[in-house]
Amino acid sequence: MIERIARAARAHGDKAVVVPISRLDDLRRDIADLRRANVLNDYQRHIVERIYGFDIPEEGLVVRSIVIVATPSPAATITLAHRGRSIPVAIPPGYVGHVSAPIAAERYLNEALAPLGYRVHRATRLPHKLLAVRSGLGVYGRNNLCYVEGMGSLLNLTTFFCDGLCLEGTWHPVRAMDACDGCAACRDACPTGAILRDRFLIDNTRCLTCLNEAGREYDGFSEWVPPSAHHAAYGCSRCTQACPQNRAYIGRPGVEVTVAEEATALFLQGLSVDELPAELQAKVNALDMAGFLGALPRNLRALGMSVE
Numbered sequence: 675m676i677e678r679i680a681r682a683a684r685a686h687g688d689k690a691v692v693v694p695i696s697r698l699d700d701l702r703r704d705i706a707d708l709r710r711a712n713v714l715n716d717y718q719r720h721i722v723e724r725i726y727g728f729d730i731p732e733e734g735l736v737v738r739s740i741v742i743v744a745t746p747s748p749a750a751t752i753t754l755a756h757r758g759r760s761i762p763v764a765i766p767p768g769y770v771g772h773v774s775a776p777i778a779a780e781r782y783l784n785e786a787l788a789p790l791g792y793r794v795h796r797a798t799r800l801p802h803k804l805l806a807v808r809s810g811l812g813v814y815g816r817n818n819l820c821y822v823e824g825m826g827s828l829l830n831l832t833t834f835f836c837d838g839l840c841l842e843g844t845w846h847p848v849r850a851m852d853a854c855d856g857c858a859a860c861r862d863a864c865p866t867g868a869i870l871r872d873r874f875l876i877d878n879t880r881c882l883t884c885l886n887e888a889g890r891e892y893d894g895f896s897e898w899v900p901p902s903a904h905h906a907a908y909g910c911s912r913c914t915q916a917c918p919q920n921r922a923y924i925g926r927p928g929v930e931v932t933v934a935e936e937a938t939a940l941f942l943q944g945l946s947v948d949e950l951p952a953e954l955q956a957k958v959n960a961l962d963m964a965g966f967l968g969a970l971p972r973n974l975r976a977l978g979m980s981v982e
């Protein structure tokens with residue numbers, strides 16, 4: 675089963691590993707240790723207490739293993755026509771495919787496992803990076819992202835519960851890349867000082883992405899965010915781009931989408947995907963950006979574009 679899963683993932687350009695469900699207890703212990711160490715800020719506490727969830731689905735699947743899949747996520751550019759100019763706006767790696775890749779992976783895994791009588795179900799609330807690192811699929815970088823061989827950190831992670839039995843599943847130490855020793859490229863590049871000198875965990879409340887993924891309920895940015903920090907439709911690519919371990923993957927052909935003047939005006943109004951014309955909906959869906967349309971007016975304003 676393990677080889678079948680790995681092969682199916684490889685055939686789709688992904689990487690996958692499997693661990694026994696008993697590892698869930700080890701994960702819980704990791705998180706409990708982290709909480710006890712008293713190193714989490716309020717947002718990190720919120721993530722480990724409210725976003726993470728370790729419950730096994732009670733119906734439909736006798737869960738025996740966990741499958742972790744890494745899918746490359748390229749950068750994208752959306753070129754917006756605005757006041758007679760064409761303005762290329764970046765969508766950093768990590769967004770394209772964040773909706774479509776898990777759906778594709780669920781489909782190909784279920785197809786590959788069907789002859790064995792096994793299935794997978796999305797496990798959306800597990801700590802993805804920790805699981806990827808513990809399973810040996812990746813390692814942490816100093817920027818707190820997960821690095822997978824052949825992808826750098828330009829990827830999405832998806833986790834699944836599976837009813838197939840996995841007895842092996844090696845468990846690795848929580849470790850950072852050797853390349854991080856003596857390197858500070860990501861910290862130097864971080865526009866908001868989120869990557870700290872004195873501890874490994876970033877200050878995620880200072881991460882630009884935390885601020886610019888927010889929807890229309892947040893109208894502006896705090897005064898401590900330098901205007902020069904803004905460089906993308908949403909998210910941030912500075913620590914990813916600066917990392918020498920990503921050099922081989924940065925600049926690979928990404929997704930390119932162009933948007934006409936009237937459509938740019940609709941983005942600047944912050945309309946939801948259902949309110950957009952069909953042709954624009956298709957472009958939004960190709961970039962998996964439907965969840966971030968509410969963030970666009972504020973973020974595009976920060977890049978110098980405006981409705982008036």
Ligand code: B12
Pocket residue numbers: 704708718721722725766767768769798799800801802803804814817818819820821826827828829830831832848849850874875876878881883884887908909910911913
């Ligand atoms: C909440 C969240 C955010 C928040 C908070 C991010 C954060 N770092 O906490 C915000 C909105 C800021 C965010 C931003 C981004 N995110 Co995000 N995010 C998540 C989410 C939902 C949870 C992250 C999390 O668990 N944080 C809590 C902390 C406590 O966990 P941790 O970062 O793993 O920290 C561990 C280590 O620090 C370790 N540790 C502690 N001390 C030490 C010491 C040493 C030496 C070592 C080695 C380890 C170590 O212990 C901690 C717990 O295990 C995950 C999806 C998921 N469900 O897991 C996606 C996820 C992590 N995000 C993802 C992405 C792509 C991004 C962005 C790159 C998007 C972008 N382009 O802007 C940025 C990157 C920011 C960054 N540098 O981390 C991807 C990561 C892909 C990858 N290569 O790792 C994920 C996995 C989503 C996905 N399904 O693919 N994100």
Ligand code: SF4
Pocket residue numbers: 815816817851853854855857858859860861916917918919
């Ligand atoms: S830039 Fe340097 S320190 Fe940061 S993640 Fe990459 S190798 Fe590690």
Ligand code: SF4
Pocket residue numbers: 817863864865866867868869876880881882883910911912913914
């Ligand atoms: S994503 Fe941007 S703001 Fe967040 S830690 Fe990386 S460089 Fe800093």
